[in-house]
Amino acid sequence: MDLFEAVGNTPLLSLSQLTAKTPGINVLAKAEFLNPGGSVKDRAAKSMLLDGLAKGRLKPGQTIIDATSGNTGISLAMMGAFLGCPVVLYLPANASRERKSLIKIHGAEIIETDPLESSDGAYLAVLKEVERNPDQYFFPDQYNNPANALAHYNTTALEIWEQTGGRITHFISAMGTSGTFMGTIRRLKELSPAIKGVAVEPSSPLHGIEGTKHMDSTIKPGLYDAALIDELVRISTAEAYSMAKRLARECGLLTGISSGANVAAALNYSAGLPQGSTAVTILADTGTRYLSESFWGV
Amino acid sequence: MSVTVKIPAALRAYTDGLSDLALEGQTVGQIIDALVERYPDLGPHLKDDDGQLQSFVNVFVGSKNVKNSGGILAAVPDGETLMLVPAIAGGSGDN
Ligand SMILES: Cc1ncc(COP(=O)(O)O)c(C=O)c1O
Numbered sequence: 001m002d003l004f005e006a007v008g009n010t011p012l013l014s015l016s017q018l019t020a021k022t023p024g025i026n027v028l029a030k031a032e033f034l035n036p037g038g039s040v041k042d043r044a045a046k047s048m049l050l051d052g053l054a055k056g057r058l059k060p061g062q063t064i065i066d067a068t069s070g071n072t073g074i075s076l077a078m079m080g081a082f083l084g085c086p087v088v089l090y091l092p093a094n095a096s097r098e099r100k101s102l103i104k105i106h107g108a109e110i111i112e113t114d115p116l117e118s119s120d121g122a123y124l125a126v127l128k129e130v131e132r133n134p135d136q137y138f139f140p141d142q143y144n145n146p147a148n149a150l151a152h153y154n155t156t157a158l159e160i161w162e163q164t165g166g167r168i169t170h171f172i173s174a175m176g177t178s179g180t181f182m183g184t185i186r187r188l189k190e191l192s193p194a195i196k197g198v199a200v201e202p203s204s205p206l207h208g209i210e211g212t213k214h215m216d217s218t219i220k221p222g223l224y225d226a227a228l229i230d231e232l233v234r235i236s237t238a239e240a241y242s243m244a245k246r247l248a249r250e251c252g253l254l255t256g257i258s259s260g261a262n263v264a265a266a267l268n269y270s271a272g273l274p275q276g277s278t279a280v281t282i283l284a285d286t287g288t289r290y291l292s293e294s295f296w297g298v
Numbered sequence: 299m300s301v302t303v304k305i306p307a308a309l310r311a312y313t314d315g316l317s318d319l320a321l322e323g324q325t326v327g328q329i330i331d332a333l334v335e336r337y338p339d340l341g342p343h344l345k346d347d348d349g350q351l352q353s354f355v356n357v358f359v360g361s362k363n364v365k366n367s368g369g370i371l372a373a374v375p376d377g378e379t380l381m382l383v384p385a386i387a388g389g390s391g392d393n
Contacts, residue, residue, distance in 0.1 A: 094356065094383050115383045116306050116317070205308040206343045206384055208354030217308050237354055238346065294353060 003082045004050070007042045008155045010034050012163040012280070017250045018267060024275035026167075027266050029283045030160060033255050037075040039285035040156075044179050045075035047151035048140035049083065058138040063088055065130065065137040067113075067122035070099055070211055071285050072142050072177075077108035085138075090122040090129075098289065120219050143177045144222030152183025160184065160280050161191055168192075170279040172233070172266045174200040174212040174258050178224045180282060185228050196230040198279075200265040203234040208241070211258045211284060233265040240264060241295035244287065248296070254287035301329055301374050304381040312340045326357055327370030329380055344382070356383045 010031045019027050032040035052058030063086045064076055073089040080087035087108035091099075094115035103110055113122040123143065130139045142148050160168055171188055173181045185197035202209045205217035215224065237257070244260030247253040259282070266281040273279070290296075300320045305313050313319065321336070323329035330351065334341045346352055356365050357372070358381040364372035374380055 094385065116304060116381065118307060118384060120307065204343045205311070206306065206352070206355065208352075208385060214308070217311060237352070 003036060003079065004046050006036045007046045008035070009159060012160065013253070013283075015251060015263065015267075018246065018263070019270075022267075022271050025270050025273055026278040027263075027270055028164065028278065028280045029253075029259075029263060029266075030156065030280065031253075031283050033259070033283050033286040037071070037078045038289065039071035039075065039256075040180055040282060041071035041075045041285075042078075043151040043155060044142060044148040044177070045072060045079055045140070047154075048142065048145050048147045049076075049079055051145075051147035051150075052138050052140065058085070061085060062138050063136060064140065065089075065126060066140050066142060067091070067119065067126040068142070070095070070289075073099070073108070074102050074106075076140070077103045077106035080108060081106045088137075090126045092118055092122055096292070098292065102289075118218075123219065142179070143219070146223070148177055148179035149183035149186070149223045152180050153187045154183075156180065157184045157187030157191070161188065164278055164280065166192065167278045168195060168280050169277045170196045170198055170270065170273065172198040172200060172262065172269060172279055172281045174202075174209065174235075174261050174265075174282075174284070175215070175221075175224070176211045176213055176258075177221045178213075179221075180284070182223050182225055182228055186225075189228070197228050198231045198233055198265070198269055199229045200233050200235055200261055202261070203236045208237040209235070209257050209261050210290075211256070212261065231269070233269050235261040235264050241293075243267075244290075245296060247283075248287060253283065255283045256285040256287055256290055257293075259283040259285065259287075301376070302379045303329060303333060304379060306382055306384055308384060309340060309343060309382070312337050312343070324373060325370065326359065326364060326368070326372045326374060326380065329374055330370065354385045356385050357381070358383060 013029050015027045035042035065088045067090045077087050090111045092115045093112040113125045175181045188195045202214045205214040240257045240261035243264040262281040266279050270279040300322050303319045321332045
């Protein structure tokens with residue numbers, strides 16, 4: 001087995017410790033933090049790189065460039081090292097030292113952009129650089145690359161379908177590029193049109209839920225398709241922190257802030273569902289990436 | 299004299315699209331209060347239920363992050379720039 005083959009096929013965990021108040025309703029979480037790069041973004045990165053190689057757009061040894069404040073950068077840096085391709089990543093200067101270290105350890109180069117412009121600023125800076133030197137780079141463009149959502153259409157959705165024996169009724173997930181949500185729910189609805197897609201968004205444009213987007217105040221990803229969203233649940237950063245802590249202390253699951261947001265949304269939302277419902281959400285990345293955050297209270 | 303406050307892109311919908319505001323005050327807390335007084339809808343985004351500055355907002359006075367050194371009590375000299383920067387989770391942000 002090689003690094004690429006180690007991506008995906010993650011366990012689907014039951015969150016029984018948290019669902020005592022809602023008997024008869026299943027809340028399950030896909031353990032994406034167990035991917036080799038520590039997050040769900042391994043699936044998207046692998047799919048975009050393999051698609052680039054297959055189409056001849058990524059040539060052996062060519063430089064991979066993208067904008068990312070976090071997990072996609074770590075996945076691309078890791079896979080670039082594996083493929084022998086240099087990686088250049090643009091990120092807002094306020095990205096943490098731990099993030100930058102994880103990227104640099106794999107040998108990737110970091111270009112810092114204006115922190116006030118957040119990830120949109122990093123994205124626009126990459127677009128400019130790619131326009132200047134189009135032949136020099138492979139630009140996966142994770143926000144608009146169909147191969148990102150297709151990773152979830154072809155793998156995440158089918159794994160969830162099989163792991164629940166076709167019993168899933170609701171898929172609940174936050175959105176960054178929206179690849180995870182859109183790809184997974186599109187396939188699930190094809191398998192069973194009754195399955196509902198519940199999207200999760202930060203309740204404020206200024207938030208601490210790393211990796212997720214407040215859609216109305218930022219550039220909407222090309223992958224985003226409002227028609228696939230049946231319901232929207234808003235979660236505050238405080239709720240996400242508090243659930244990340246509960247996952248660590250009550251379930252033994254050390255996951256990141258967006259995982260806290262996803263599980264908080266799944267529990268809130270599923271409390272109103274009929275008996276026998278099965279809600280599936282995503283544990284998007286590992287909590288070891290957030291050790292210096294003060295909300296853990298240690 | 300006043301202080302220049304730099305608003306992050308995510309919050310400019312609440313400041314009539316303005317990125318730079320001139321406000322009066324001698325400490326970070328006074329300036330943030332003046333900001334929220336001018337744009338009340340900003341309040342809940344900057345402060346938590348206890349009225350504390352949200353933990354994921356870093357405050358720079360000039361080039362220094364005062365989040366953990368002074369916080370809202372940190373002094374802001376006349377003519378200085380105060381920058382509100384959303385922290386990217388996954389680190390101390392004081393690099
Ligand atoms: C921690 C975390 N959660 C959630 C997401 C959202 O995933 P997607 O980009 O597939 O919408 C990301 C993506 O960057 C992430 O890093």
